[in-house]
Amino acid sequence: MKNKIRLAIIGNNTKIDYWIYKMLKDIVNNQQIEVVNYIQTPKIKLKDPSLFRFYNLFEEQIFKLNPDASEKKDIQELIPKTIIITIDQKTEHETQSKLRSQNIDYIIKLDSLMPTYSLEKIVRGGILFLYHSDLKNPITHTIGAREMLFDQDVIETNLMYLSNNSELSVLKTIKVSADKMGIRRGANDLLWTSSTLIPRALEKFIDIGPNVYLKQAKKVNDFNFNDASNVWVPRNMFVFTSILKKYYKKLKQLLDSRFFTDQWMLLYSFSPFNPLKGSSPINFTKIIPPKDRFWADPFIYERNNQHYLFLEELIYNDIKRKGHISVMTLNKDGTYTQPTCILKKDYHLSYPFLIEDNKQLYMIPETNENETIELYKCLKFPYEWEFVMNLMKNIVAVDTTILKKDNRYWMFTNIQESNGASKNNELFIFYSDNLLSQNWHSHAQNPIVSDVTRARPAGNIFEFNHEFYRPSQNCGKHYGYAFSINKITELTEEKYEEYEVSSIIPDWDENINSTHTINQLNDLTIIDGRMHKKK
Numbered sequence: 001m002k003n004k005i006r007l008a009i010i011g012n013n014t015k016i017d018y019w020i021y022k023m024l025k026d027i028v029n030n031q032q033i034e035v036v037n038y039i040q041t042p043k044i045k046l047k048d049p050s051l052f053r054f055y056n057l058f059e060e061q062i063f064k065l066n067p068d069a070s071e072k073k074d075i076q077e078l079i080p081k082t083i084i085i086t087i088d089q090k091t092e093h094e095t096q097s098k099l100r101s102q103n104i105d106y107i108i109k110l111d112s113l114m115p116t117y118s119l120e121k122i123v124r125g126g127i128l129f130l131y132h133s134d135l136k137n138p139i140t141h142t143i144g145a146r147e148m149l150f151d152q153d154v155i156e157t158n159l160m161y162l163s164n165n166s167e168l169s170v171l172k173t174i175k176v177s178a179d180k181m182g183i184r185r186g187a188n189d190l191l192w193t194s195s196t197l198i199p200r201a202l203e204k205f206i207d208i209g210p211n212v213y214l215k216q217a218k219k220v221n222d223f224n225f226n227d228a229s230n231v232w233v234p235r236n237m238f239v240f241t242s243i244l245k246k247y248y249k250k251l252k253q254l255l256d257s258r259f260f261t262d263q264w265m266l267l268y269s270f271s272p273f274n275p276l277k278g279s280s281p282i283n284f285t286k287i288i289p290p291k292d293r294f295w296a297d298p299f300i301y302e303r304n305n306q307h308y309l310f311l312e313e314l315i316y317n318d319i320k321r322k323g324h325i326s327v328m329t330l331n332k333d334g335t336y337t338q339p340t341c342i343l344k345k346d347y348h349l350s351y352p353f354l355i356e357d358n359k360q361l362y363m364i365p366e367t368n369e370n371e372t373i374e375l376y377k378c379l380k381f382p383y384e385w386e387f388v389m390n391l392m393k394n395i396v397a398v399d400t401t402i403l404k405k406d407n408r409y410w411m412f413t414n415i416q417e418s419n420g421a422s423k424n425n426e427l428f429i430f431y432s433d434n435l436l437s438q439n440w441h442s443h444a445q446n447p448i449v450s451d452v453t454r455a456r457p458a459g460n461i462f463e464f465n466h467e468f469y470r471p472s473q474n475c476g477k478h479y480g481y482a483f484s485i486n487k488i489t490e491l492t493e494e495k496y497e498e499y500e501v502s503s504i505i506p507d508w509d510e511n512i513n514s515t516h517t518i519n520q521l522n523d524l525t526i527i528d529g530r531m532h533k534k535k
Contacts, residue, residue: 003205004032005106006102006103007104007105009108012114023196027199036102041088041115049233051239052142059184065185066420068188069187109129116162130197131157133157143191148182149238149239154452156174158172174450174451175450176421177424189421193421259535260532262532266286266309267284268284268287285334299353303382308328312351322348324341327340351398362378373390389436390438408432409431412457413427425452426447429443429446456473457472471518480530487499504518
């Protein structure tokens with residue numbers, strides 16, 4: 001029998017942001033949760049400096065967001081029968097007494113700066129809330145402002161838990177990419193990604209019980225989380241100089257784009273290369289595509305001592321501008337054939353992951369535009385492929401990578417759960433006893449990684465000295481910026497652990513600004529790189 005939850009929500013307005021509305025909708029739709037009360041507090045009065053408010057209005061005009069996390073919704077549409085109780089300093093004790101008889105398990109606090117009025121002491125569990133900043137810095141009134149103005153790569157949100165004995169802990173941290181030009185765009189991604197944190201935590205409380213789930217919590221000491229004075233407010237002059245520098249840099253980029261372009265290409269080496277040591281691919285040989293296309297996401301297959309490279313190819317003047325899957329051969333003397341298209345759809349294809357099972361070669365290309373994870377088998381190597389089945393449907397998943405270990409198939413894939421969130425943020429694992437299955441089980445810890453700097457897969461998971469390593473993309477600075485190698489230390493149905501052992505960033509060639517895929521087979525290592533070059 002699952003544990004049922006009685007819940008109260010504390011907010012300062014019945015008009016709430018769209019992302020909060022979506023979060024609460026997920027909670028209300030859970031049959032194991034009953035929302036007992038909505039507790040309304042006085043509105044917190046915070047004001048940004050005048051220049052910053054002007055810039056926010058400017059952003060609203062030039063950066064149209066769809067869906068917009070800050071669009072207003074009415075909470076009473078979700079909880080029409082829920083009793084609304086007001087609370088302030090004068091009615092604090094009276095409201096506590098009234099709520100004490102409600103047998104409330106948890107309270108969801110919608111703004112981290114709201115005072116708790118010691119309500120954590122009258123519930124059986126505690127208070128859950130989101131803190132949209134790293135814990136080393138004060139929060140900002142406008143989410144993402146500090147990160148954008150200081151040109152940081154990531155913004156983070158922490159899921160906080162205040163227990164009924166007033167102990168504060170972090171249950172989960174997510175990191176998304178900070179937009180270098182727009183505060184609203186970076187914040188929009190963060191908020192839509194954050195919208196799943198509290199519903200997931202409540203599901204864990206129901207499924208495995210709070211005591212088990214809270215064992216992972218990290219205690220936080222001496223942290224003043226609900227003090228409105230603990231807010232970073234930028235000065236007008238700092239806002240002015242920071243934004244001026246950004247738009248000057250953007251202007252230079254626009255001028256540069258008239259004469260230069262970025263193009264994905266391949267780089268390879270037949271000499272020993274150990275990515276675990278963070279070695280630089282400085283001596284890799286470039287394979288540069290014609291000017292009208294790019295090549296990326298290379299995967300290797302060897303047959304009859306011949307190396308075949310399966311890759312994403314995108315032709316710029318294609319009307320649909322959709323990637324397709326092509327194959328080429330590469331010889332040790334550096335000669336290679338031009339790619340031949342082997343798989344093309346009305347939707348975008350990339351990341352042609354290959355897996356051999358029961359002597360049959362299969363491919364799982366990225367097909368997120370079709371909201372599927374598709375499996376193809378090779379009929380006649382290497383040019384003829386046939387659709388077999390959808391491993392999953394109605395899912396926005398990218399760069400699916402499968403590891404076969406202990407007679408079980410482990411599917412690693414990045415999933416966009418909320419429309420408006422980036423596909424780069426969160427990595428999930430599913431498992432099955434056979435590859436040709438539509439019944440993949442979700443890992444107990446999903447999502448296993450919620451960090452834009454190391455979530456998205458970047459190639460085959462490989463074995464070295466009887467241990468497994470997972471390449472991952474670092475999309476913090478921008479999509480496909482770099483990749484890391486992560487050692488998998490535990491992989492079971494209930495637990496997943498990994499840690500980063502090395503990182504390869506595009507600093508070995510002044511003309512290469514990104515690299516996001518690595519694969520190795522025997523003596524061949526292949527990566528891709530995005531090259532800045534003259535048109």
